[in-house]
Amino acid sequence: MRTGVAFLTAVLLAGLALHIGRAQSAHEVTRAEYDRWKTELSNWGRWGADDEIGTLNLITPAKRREAAALVRDGVSVSLSLDLDTEPAVDNGSPFVQEIYGLGGDGWHIRYHGYGMTHIDALAHVFDDGATYNGYVPDEEEVLANGHPRSSIHNLKHGIVTRGVLMDIPRLKGVDYLEPGTAIYPEDLEAWERQAGFKVSAGDAMFVRTGRWVRRARTGPWPIAEQAAGLHVSCLPWLRERDVALLGGESPQDVEPMVGGPGVQYALHNFLIIRLGMHLFDNVDLTALSETAAELDRWEFMLTVAPLAVRGGTGSAVNPIATF
Numbered sequence: 001m002r003t004g005v006a007f008l009t010a011v012l013l014a015g016l017a018l019h020i021g022r023a024q025s026a027h028e029v030t031r032a033e034y035d036r037w038k039t040e041l042s043n044w045g046r047w048g049a050d051d052e053i054g055t056l057n058l059i060t061p062a063k064r065r066e067a068a069a070l071v072r073d074g075v076s077v078s079l080s081l082d083l084d085t086e087p088a089v090d091n092g093s094p095f096v097q098e099i100y101g102l103g104g105d106g107w108h109i110r111y112h113g114y115g116m117t118h119i120d121a122l123a124h125v126f127d128d129g130a131t132y133n134g135y136v137p138d139e140e141e142v143l144a145n146g147h148p149r150s151s152i153h154n155l156k157h158g159i160v161t162r163g164v165l166m167d168i169p170r171l172k173g174v175d176y177l178e179p180g181t182a183i184y185p186e187d188l189e190a191w192e193r194q195a196g197f198k199v200s201a202g203d204a205m206f207v208r209t210g211r212w213v214r215r216a217r218t219g220p221w222p223i224a225e226q227a228a229g230l231h232v233s234c235l236p237w238l239r240e241r242d243v244a245l246l247g248g249e250s251p252q253d254v255e256p257m258v259g260g261p262g263v264q265y266a267l268h269n270f271l272i273i274r275l276g277m278h279l280f281d282n283v284d285l286t287a288l289s290e291t292a293a294e295l296d297r298w299e300f301m302l303t304v305a306p307l308a309v310r311g312g313t314g315s316a317v318n319p320i321a322t323f
Contacts, residue, residue: 054275083116183229
């Protein structure tokens with residue numbers, strides 16, 4: 001009898017392993033496929049050889065009017081973390097505030113990394129020396145004056161568009177996703193069906209993983225090594241839907257990237273370099289999730305006003321969702 005039970009257990013475990021293996025292979029993206037996507041999915045030249053704003057071109061006047069029409073309740077929610085002055089394993093460059101008088105203070109902000117809510121400009125990352133639309137910077141010029149092309153200064157007039165929340169922990173029935181949990185295209189589409197909307201061209205898409213809920217309960221951990229996030233197999237989906245902006249509670253990739261091309265930040269960097277997509281890193285979607293659930297509305301008007309820094313590679317920001 002025990003032998004029969006052991007045999008049956010072994011068969012079931014083997015079947016489970018085969019199922020898991022098939023599931024992983026269905027999402028696997030080889031290096032050759034990833035490199036091919038650099039051409040097949042590229043937006044280089046789509047809006048002209050001199051374009052510097054990439055997918056922000058998808059935010060048309062009509063899209064802004066669509067976003068404004070979503071404001072019915074007059075409820076606004078911040079998507080930003082409070083600026084954290086405490087160093088931690090996930091906050092290597094904490095915010096520094098200098099109080100120099102009763103009516104004055106100064107700040108030191110080093111926003112790239114994992115501890116501050118910020119937006120990445122298209123001049124933030126490079127592949128073989130080039131970024132979006134083939135811009136190849138001169139290092140001496142950049143070190144002296146900042147980037148002459150594709151800097152955050154292009155966003156001086158701000159961003160207004162429809163924002164949508166992809167609340168994946170709510171989809172899965174959990175408070176947060178464990179680090180290393182991958183989000184696949186079918187997860188995004190399952191949430192669309194549950195929430196009753198569809199991501200469309202010009203949208204700003206925010207993907208909640210529950211990072212800040214988990215951090216509050218268990219403490220910080222090394223996000224660069226372990227993070228829930230989008231799998232690289234989502235790239236064709238994001239290109240097909242013509243997402244204008246993407247935000248995540250960490251840099252957007254799942255870490256480690258099982259079944260990926262073996263490239264660090266494969267999705268994050270591809271989106272900036274090949275699609276020309278500005279990215280929001282380290283947003284806090286906790287309050288947005290609670291408000292959206294209360295209102296039963298997962299789309300909203302997004303407004304963002306990056307600092308007007310000439311030559312900058314991004315900006316600390318406080319994105320606002322208004323319902």
